[in-house]
Amino acid sequence: MKILVINAAFKEKQKDMIKTTADKVGAEVHFLVSEKDITDDLKDADVVYGFGVNIAKTSKNLKWLCVPSAGVDFMLKPDSFANEDCLFSNSSGAYGVTIAEHIIAVSLMMMRNLTDFYAASLDGIWSTPKPQKSLKDCNITVLGTGDIGTCFARRAKAFEPKVITGVCRSGKCDDPSYDRVLKVSELDSILPTTELLVMSLPSTVETTNILSRERIALMPDGAYIVNVGRGSAIDEDALADSLDSGKLAGAALDVFKTEPLPENSRLWKTKNLLITPHVAGNLTVEYTMNRNVEMFCEDLLNFAEGKTLKYLVDRKKGY
Amino acid sequence: MKILVINAAFKEKQKDMIKTTADKVGAEVHFLVSEKDITDDLKDADVVYGFGVNIAKTSKNLKWLCVPSAGVDFMLKPDSFANEDCLFSNSSGAYGVTIAEHIIAVSLMMMRNLTDFYAASLDGIWSTPKPQKSLKDCNITVLGTGDIGTCFARRAKAFEPKVITGVCRSGKCDDPSYDRVLKVSELDSILPTTELLVMSLPSTVETTNILSRERIALMPDGAYIVNVGRGSAIDEDALADSLDSGKLAGAALDVFKTEPLPENSRLWKTKNLLITPHVAGNLTVEYTMNRNVEMFCEDLLNFAEGKTLKYLVDRKKGY
Numbered sequence: 001m002k003i004l005v006i007n008a009a010f011k012e013k014q015k016d017m018i019k020t021t022a023d024k025v026g027a028e029v030h031f032l033v034s035e036k037d038i039t040d041d042l043k044d045a046d047v048v049y050g051f052g053v054n055i056a057k058t059s060k061n062l063k064w065l066c067v068p069s070a071g072v073d074f075m076l077k078p079d080s081f082a083n084e085d086c087l088f089s090n091s092s093g094a095y096g097v098t099i100a101e102h103i104i105a106v107s108l109m110m111m112r113n114l115t116d117f118y119a120a121s122l123d124g125i126w127s128t129p130k131p132q133k134s135l136k137d138c139n140i141t142v143l144g145t146g147d148i149g150t151c152f153a154r155r156a157k158a159f160e161p162k163v164i165t166g167v168c169r170s171g172k173c174d175d176p177s178y179d180r181v182l183k184v185s186e187l188d189s190i191l192p193t194t195e196l197l198v199m200s201l202p203s204t205v206e207t208t209n210i211l212s213r214e215r216i217a218l219m220p221d222g223a224y225i226v227n228v229g230r231g232s233a234i235d236e237d238a239l240a241d242s243l244d245s246g247k248l249a250g251a252a253l254d255v256f257k258t259e260p261l262p263e264n265s266r267l268w269k270t271k272n273l274l275i276t277p278h279v280a281g282n283l284t285v286e287y288t289m290n291r292n293v294e295m296f297c298e299d300l301l302n303f304a305e306g307k308t309l310k311y312l313v314d315r316k317k318g319y
Numbered sequence: 320m321k322i323l324v325i326n327a328a329f330k331e332k333q334k335d336m337i338k339t340t341a342d343k344v345g346a347e348v349h350f351l352v353s354e355k356d357i358t359d360d361l362k363d364a365d366v367v368y369g370f371g372v373n374i375a376k377t378s379k380n381l382k383w384l385c386v387p388s389a390g391v392d393f394m395l396k397p398d399s400f401a402n403e404d405c406l407f408s409n410s411s412g413a414y415g416v417t418i419a420e421h422i423i424a425v426s427l428m429m430m431r432n433l434t435d436f437y438a439a440s441l442d443g444i445w446s447t448p449k450p451q452k453s454l455k456d457c458n459i460t461v462l463g464t465g466d467i468g469t470c471f472a473r474r475a476k477a478f479e480p481k482v483i484t485g486v487c488r489s490g491k492c493d494d495p496s497y498d499r500v501l502k503v504s505e506l507d508s509i510l511p512t513t514e515l516l517v518m519s520l521p522s523t524v525e526t527t528n529i530l531s532r533e534r535i536a537l538m539p540d541g542a543y544i545v546n547v548g549r550g551s552a553i554d555e556d557a558l559a560d561s562l563d564s565g566k567l568a569g570a571a572l573d574v575f576k577t578e579p580l581p582e583n584s585r586l587w588k589t590k591n592l593l594i595t596p597h598v599a600g601n602l603t604v605e606y607t608m609n610r611n612v613e614m615f616c617e618d619l620l621n622f623a624e625g626k627t628l629k630y631l632v633d634r635k636k637g638y
Contacts, residue, residue: 097455101427101478108424114595115437118428121594122438124587126579128596134604136416158477159420260445268443275440276433277447285453 001027001304004042006050007068008033009283014293018049021297025304047303049296056081063087064303066296070095070148070281071230072313073203089299089311092319094292095281096151099228102280103152103198106252107135110224111196115274133195133224133249135159141194142166143210144229145173145181146319148200148281153177165190169206184210191218196226203230204318213238222249228280231256240270248272254280320346320623323361325369326387327352328602333612337368340616344623366622368615375400382406383622385615389414389467389600390549391632392522408618408630411638413611414600415470418547421599422471422517425571426454429543430515434593452514452543452568454478460513461485462529463548464492464500465638467519467600472496484509488525503529510537515545522549523637532557541568547599550575559589567591573599 005018015031022029030042035054038045048055049066056065056075060083067075070092075081081088109115111133120127138161142149145166150173153164157177166173167190171183182190184206191197197219201207211225211234219225225248227234236257242248252274256267259278267273283289299309313319324337334350341348349361354373357364367374368385375384375394379402386394389411394400400407428434430452439446457480461468464485469492472483476496485492486509490502501509503525510516516538520526530544530553538544544567546553555576561567571593575586578597586592602608618628632638 097479098451098453101453101455102431102433105424105427105431105433108420109428109433109437112421112424113598114421114424114428117595117598118434118437118593119441121587121596124582126596127598129598129601129603131603132417132598132601134417134420134606136420136604136606155477158474160416263443268440274437276436277440277445279432279436279446279448279451282448282451284448284450285455287453287455 001025001047002042002045003027003029003047003049003300004032004038004045004052004055005029006032006035006037006048006052007283009289010293014289017290017293017297018300021300025300027300027304047300053080056086058082064089064309066299066311067091068094068283068292068296071202072319073230073232075313076315076318087303087309088313088315089309090313090319091292091295092311093147094288094295096147097291098285098288099148099200099281100151100155102254102276103148103200103226103228104155106226106254106274106276107196107198107224110250110252110272110274111135133222135161135196137162139193139195140164140198141190141196142178142198142200143184143187144168144200144202145175145178146200148228149198150175150177152198152200165194188215188218191215192220194219194223196224199225199227199229199233201229201233202319203232208232209235211235211239213241216242216248219248221247224249225251227252228254231259236267240266240273243270243272246271250274252276254278320344320366321361321364322346322348322366322368322619323351323357323364323371323374324348325351325354325356325367325371326602328608329612333608336609336612336616337619340619344619346619346623366619372399375405377401383408383628385618385630386410387413387602387611387615390521391638392549392551394632395634395637406622406628407632407634408628409632409638410611410614411630412466413607413614415466416610417604417607418467418519418600419470419474421573421595422467422519422545422547423474425573425593425595426515426517426543426545429569429571429591429593430454452541454480454515456481458512458514459483459517460509460515461497461517461519462503462506463487463519463521464494464497465519467547468517469494469496471517471519484513507534507537510534511539513538513542515543518544518546518548518552520548520552521638522551527551528554530554530558532560535561535567538567540566543568544570546571547573550578555586559585559592562589562591565590569593571595573597 064087166178166181250272383406485497485500569591
């Protein structure tokens, strides 16, 4: 078995974890920094762990592609895989911890006006106090109760919010951090009381523009929105209108319909919009990187034994 | 009994809470926006709830001053009270929730490089990813285990840090959020492993420059410091040196030796220093304001019945 690991972030520790597992299953493993480094003698690899977009599209010998991201929308177009039986797994479950920290951070930055205080400090200005809001007694809705939403809910719980409502397709999630869990079809019923809406959804047909102009209008004045899933989930123009008009108190977007966000996008100048360049989840946090590798190694054992992969993508659902 | 309530932030809800309690004890209550509004007929007040610095200094009739802040250093100079038997209480216990949110927010802003991402976004720049650190597996030391430090520790616990060490005079604090609690005399022994140092100390002789140049030098490279107590606790020049040299990865100061921070202070230009203008704890958060008033009302009942006040300041300790 020939494995290609394509990842510039991995250090000796992560490489050793992979080598040890590869040895166990008698596989040879090659570490590459970029897909461009795939030489002719590596094109017949059986397994790729990395963003092997081109090799998946061209190699009929590829039997398993594991991407190190949670999002998989970029691999769900037709013709993404030359081998139609190629297994496809992702790393959903590795990013919850780091993205949850991002959500807490940007929520508090907005609610506590830290963005304004910080911006003023860059100009050497000692600002006067401004009104602040709190996660304490806040009505929070988490749209998308997967690993990311739930890691956030667990942390948010410690801030003593009034209620944390989870919203997902099935309306079911066992995590005790949620005070209740509703189906997506019930979303409209809770938006009018939602003070902080956290969105961590995959990009699918069903989630496209799920936060529409009509739904934004259902939210109360002064509400906050955080999106760390995919930019496709929000009607960006409607969001910008609601922020510029002062209806919404703030929004923090880490993902956008077009990334990088174009220079001429109105979002750069939208009032109370906190823009981060898709950095909520990445591999620079040691824990995230280790967890990512652990998950791949777990499935490498499954793969070698002919068992079903644990982190297989459901291509029909799109995540 | 004549009570003056001096506070510009209070709304009808808070005034009603106070009126109801004043009625119970047969007291008359006057609401003022500023100490300057004290007319001649109010100068014989028995009780002041507010920053009654001048009336305390001049009125021999004042029997109880309750300040709405946690810090009391500004009232501990000799001659602060014309009536040397005047009772003196504070509102320590009201600010833990809001200041804890500030500490979490600024810690994550620094550790996740959100300051840089945000600053770039103000110029319309989509930054490239930067290394990020996490509260997960972090070694946290909380210097000052009062209401503020402990509210922070409770929230920090949900982020799954490696260890939370509390440090206080007595070395004793029962809150289960701390993995261990040490005496201030043991501080030097844990600084070398402290990755995030959170300081929430009152200003006293003992806490002045407690974070000295020598102690900063004991901290590991890449450590972070947050101070929300009083600026007197840190050798500001030594801190700036450690930040500018890149030894410390970041510091977030909400309090300073001189406030407002002077225009020509080197701190404005110090590398990786996040400056906020003493806004970690204020009365704009509804919960904080209500809790503040509840505590005063609780002690108003005690005062009327001749009982010991619950929130009495220990003038010798200085908090």
